[in-house]
Amino acid sequence: MENRNDEFLKRLRATFRIEAEEHVRAISAGLIELEKTSGPERRAQIVETIFRETHSLKGAARSVSLNDIESICQPMESMFAAVKRQEIDLTRPMYDLFHQAADVITQLVAETGEESAPAFRSRSRDLARQLKEMSEGNAEVEMPRSTALRNPEFATHPSLPYPASPLSKERGPAAGESEPKHSLEELNPLPLIKQDLPKPGFLAETVRIPTAKLDPLLLQAEEMITVKTAATQRAKELQEINAEVASWKTESVGGRGTGVGGQGAEWNEFLAWNEGRLNAIQSRISAVARAAEQDRRVADRLVDEHLESMKSVLMLPVGSLVEVLPKLARDLARSQGKEVELTVQGTEIEIDKRILEELKDPLIHLVRNCVDHGIAKPEERKGEGKQSCGSIKITFTAKENRRMEILVSDDGSGVAVDKVRAAASKLGLLPSDAAKQLSPRDALQLIFRSGVSTSPIITDISGRGLGLAIVREKVEKLNGVVSVESAIDTGTTFRLVVPMTLATFRGVIVRAGECEFVVPAINIERVLRVRQDDIKTVENRETIRLDGSLLPLARLRDTLELPASKTRTGASGSPGPAESTHMPVIVLFSSEKRFAFLVDEVLQEQEVLVKGIGTQLKRVRNIAGATILGTGKVVPVLNVADLMKSAVLTAAGSRKETAAGQAPAGAGRILVAEDSITSRALLKNILETAGFRVTTAVDGADALAQVRSGEFDLVVSDVDMPRMNGFELTVKIRADKKLGEMPVVLVTALESREDRERGIDAGANAYIVKSSFDQSNLLEVVRRFL
Amino acid sequence: MNQDPIVLNQAAILKTRARALAQEPKKAAQAGTFLEIIEFCLASETYGIEAVFVREIHPLKDLTPLPGVPAFVLGITNVRGKILSVVDLKKFVNLPDKGLGELNKMIIIRNSRMEFGILADAVLGARSVSLDTIEPLPATVTGIGADYVKGVTGEHVIILDAQGILDDERIIVNEVVA
Missing domain, CATH: 1.10.287 (Helix Hairpins)
Incomplete structure (x- = not known):
């Protein structure tokens, strides 16, 4: 414990040095300007600035237990307070003394944490005493500039307060224009003898750059x-x-x-x-x-x-991220009448600053989660035979392939899997029988889904089921994975694995159909080849067996909805997956699950720099970005988290389709009425991919005209459209003798219950809200009516 | 200041000449009534787009198609190390596809928050057209195509509304897997 405190103080002092440097610079600049300026208004401003800077410096020094600096700042501050109140006027000797004080502080700061030379110590004490006398004895005190100041050890080193660093030149004009050295020498009659200071001071070694x-x-x-x-x-x-x-x-x-x-x-x-x-x-x-x-x-x-x-x-130690967490945990616990101690290990690991910044929110959410849900009240803990003070451990470990593992674990009551199952099926994330079938471990991962919470009440801290969803989103955005393990009464451990550097990573280039894609290596568990007979259909879904466990299998080409490759086989000489005996498979994992993908070819592994794909493509499903290969070719980078979700959706949809063959001609003619081109294209695409024949209309009136003149089996319509909205369209269709029975599916952004009821009143057969709108949902609904 | 008589004489002669040669400017030459446009072909039609929004014209050599984007997004391409998306306006106005020939160009348009390329079969050049000659589209043309058009000139050049296209939310692809 003692050691850790020392460690902490050391780090804090390093921070203090940088801060103090700025304060001293501002004070010196202010002093110099003050001496030159006569306008009362400006003078008042400067005095105010110096007063505040001195005050801040004093406070900062006190917080790192640098009493010498504090005892110099204290009288300075009170004198400037007096100047502010216009009780005293500053005299030349006072300026001299202040400048010397600034120099001494500079050196004290530079020596922070080290033993000063005894002479210097007495000098700084002397100075503090003089300042004190002056502030108490008021302005009339004649400067005793004899004894201490003559000590060569402390003569103002010309290069000290204003090093010729490019930064000090750049900084505010106050410091630059006022020629500090010159005025110092002029004001200070002391001989500037001592050149060989013990060290050049920290100023030359550290440069602050935004x-x-x-x-x-x-x-x-x-x-x-x-x-x-x-x-x-x-x-x-x-x-x-x-x-x-x-x-x-x-x-x-x-x-x-x-x-x-x-x-x-x-x-x-x-x-x-x-x-x-x-x-x-x-x-x-x-x-x-x-x-x-x-x-x-x-x-x-x-x-x-x-x-x-x-x-x-730009690599920073993770310690800088977690410094706030122990206090956060303690305060949170206090507010709930709990006791928590948070300990951190591995703080010295350095990672990309940009990742560090992205990790801040997830960690805060996880700690909150631990305090709120994990750690019980002291009495309950005692009842379980635990120490009354709960413990949260955060461990950072560097892993192979430039990855970092973060474990956030508590010794609390654990997560009740059944509650998670119940919450998930209540939200309609999956049917309750499916939830029951999930292994406890898989079911547990459902807590990362938005809206899933085991908490019976919503507090202002948690319970809305958002925190962990945010954690997952943030971590996945970093190409990382998050998972959770929990044992009732023993505790919960969240495991995050994130890359330590951001923009570049190892990627594997694969081919699906005619296109190449980059798969981040961090998400690849392994690459293997399987034979056709290794693929077994379980409950109408393709699977392969790997190390004894059953893995769902999807074809990357289908998941990405790529057109079936035509005559690739003959041209390239590489046989298509259907004919070849061994097919390449990549096993991917993300936070929630593992999934095997059949690809047409695994090409190579290489270092990849991800780039954005332009402002127009804000977000494209399954795509995280793109990279430029050595040949100048642009290759999309896959978003593995998306891919997993898409794979589940397409497996639910199109697999059945292939089983039943293509939709028979004459069946499934759908009219899509939607005024937004994007939504229209999306709907058309989804439905066509599922084998339906799709015609589009730009609004309700257009749709009505088309539906009257053409042959359709079903209408999918937006609600909010110009000229004639979806409700009106539905009413018109219902009123039409010939079309009366035509199924109408309304797809809408309107989420209110009234609108849903209005849709039912109008005679719509289904009402899908866009926010809960996914392919499987739409396709399932559409199939029900055809 | 005294002027040299010869110089004065010359000036007088030049002035008379100038007067004799002077013509009435074509009507409405006031500033702001002309529109600088880049003219280009798309399928069988000629389009014009305001030059102020055009960053550059770039040959469209390699195009990487993306899965899961609407049909009007042709794909992405590498413009000196930066990746930009390419939009096919034909998809909005129901023009026939001509296919990606060797002559295909992309016109990169941008404003402060949006930048992408639009496909062009051939770029004809820059010129200015008088605003007066631009007439609104016939009322029969509707839909998104009409929203993106400012009007048609006497020579049947369809003037696109670059600002409108760049600001249109509908052109942004923002899709999440549910």
């Missing part, structure tokens, strides 16, 4: 990866050209040997000349190829090193 300036720098460094991959590609291409030329040469020489002899001397001469040229070109190409390979290696190394050092600039 992160806003650093972030683009890191991005640019990451962009350099493109250069690296391009260089690799070029070197490879040159290598290939080289090989081609070499084989050409061999063949042509061979051809000459066996050759069509007797063509005459001229022909031989021509061949020899050709050969000579070929030789020359070949040796040049191979030289260039070698050089390119070398360049590639150099570029590789330079870019890697550059990126590494850039990253290290």
Whole structure:
């Protein structure tokens, strides 16, 4: 415990140094300006600034137990308070003393945590005493600038308060324009002798740079990866050209040997000349190829090193993230009459600042969750034979592949799986019989779904079932995974695995149909090949058996709704999955589940830099972004969490479809009425993929006209449309003698119960709210009526 | 200041000449009544889009199609290391597809919060058209196509409303798996 406190104080002091530096700079600048300025208004402003800066510095110094600094600031503060009240006027000796104080503080700050030279200690004490006397004895005290100040040890080092760092020049004009050294020397009659200070001070070693300036720098460094991959590609291409030329040469020489002899001397001469040229070109190409390979290696190394050092600039220890958590846990517990101690391990692990920032909310939510749901009241805990003070442990561990594992565990009452099951089926996330079938471990993961809460009451802290959903969303956004394990009465452990660096990661490039995709390696459990007979259909779903457990299997092409590849087989020589005996499968995992995907080909693994896909594509399902390969080709990066959900949806939908064959002609002619082009396209796409024939209408009036003139089996309509809305359309259809029985499915953004009732009144057969609107839902409803 | 008589004389001559040659400017030459446009072909029609919103014209060489996007999004492409989406306006106005030929270009349009490429079969060039000659679309044209059009010029150039297209929420793809 003692050690940890020391550790903490040390870190705190490091922070203090940076803060103090700013305060001292502001004080010095203020003093200098104050001396020059005569306008009372501006003077009042400056005095106010100095007063506040001194006050803050005093407070900061006190919090890190630097009493020397505090005892200098204290009298300064009270003097400036007096100046503020216009009780005293500042005199030259006072200015001198203040400037000296600033210098002494600067050095004290620089020496923070170390033993000062005894002389310096007495000097600073002297100064504090002088200041105190001056503040108490009022302005008339004549400066005793003899004794202590003559000590060379403390003579103002010219470079100390205003180092020639680029930053101090950049900073506010107050510091820059007022020539601090000059005025100091002028004001201070003391000889500036001592040049060899014990150390140059911390100012030269630390430069504060706004992160806003650093972030683009890191991005640019990451962009350099493109250069690296391009260089690799070029070197490879040159290598290939080289090989081609070499084989050409061999063949042509061979051809000459066996050759069509007797063509005459001229022909031989021509061949020899050709050969000579070929030789020359070949040796040049191979030289260039070698050089390119070398360049590639150099570029590789330079870019890697550059990126590494850039990253290290923006890598921060996770400790900086969790410093607030013990207090948060304690305060939360207190407010609920509980006792909690939060301990953290592995705080020294450094990760990308951007990930750190994204982890803050999830950790706060998890700690809240532990306090609110996990840890019971002291009396109850005692009843269970536990210590009255609950414990929450956060452990950070660096894992292979630049991943970090975060365990947040409590020794509380655990999560009741049955409650989770009940809450999930109540929300309609899955039928209750399906919930019962889930293994306890799988069922437990349902608590990450939005709205699922085991808490019987909603408090302002938790109970709405949102916190853990946010945790999952945030973690998955980072390409991480989250899971939970819990044992009743023993406790709950949340496990988060996130990458330690953000934008670049290892990715596996796979082919599905005609398209290539990048799958983040962090989500890949393994890559394997399976035979057709390994795929077993269980409850109408394809599965494979892996290490004894049954894994759902989906075809990536179907999940992504790619068009069935046409004649790929013959052209590329690689047989399609249907014919080949062994098919490549990637096993992916995300927070909730594992899923196996059949792909057409696994191409390669490489470092990948993810980029956004443009402002117009805010979010595309199943796609997390895109990357640019060395060839300049753009390849989409898959969003694994989305993919899992889509796989479940398509497995529910289209598998059945294939089982029943394509929808028979004549059945399933659907009219989609929707004024939004996007929704229209989406609806059309979903329904067509499921095998229906779809015609679209831009509003209710258009739909009515089409439905009267054409042959349709069902109408899917938006509610809110210009000219004629969905309710009116439904009423009109019901009123039509010929169309009266036509099923109408209303799809809407309106969520109110009244609207649902209105839809039923109008005679609609189904009413799907867009927010709960997913493919399986729509398809299921549509199939019910056809 | 005294002027050289020869210079004065010259100036007088030039002035008379200028007067003789001067013509009435074509009506409405006041500032702001012209629209700078980039003209391009799409299927069989000629379109114009306001030049202020055009960042550049880029050859459309590689296009990566994306699964799960509406049909009007052709795919994404690499523009000097930045990835941009490409929109096919034909899908909004029910024009026939000509296919992606070698001559295909993308016109990158943007404002402060939106940027994407629109597909063009060929870019004809930049010119200015007088606002007076732009007439509203016939009332028979409706739907999203009509929303994106400012009007038609006398030469049947369809002037697109770049600001409207860029600001339209419907053009943004924002899809979550439920």
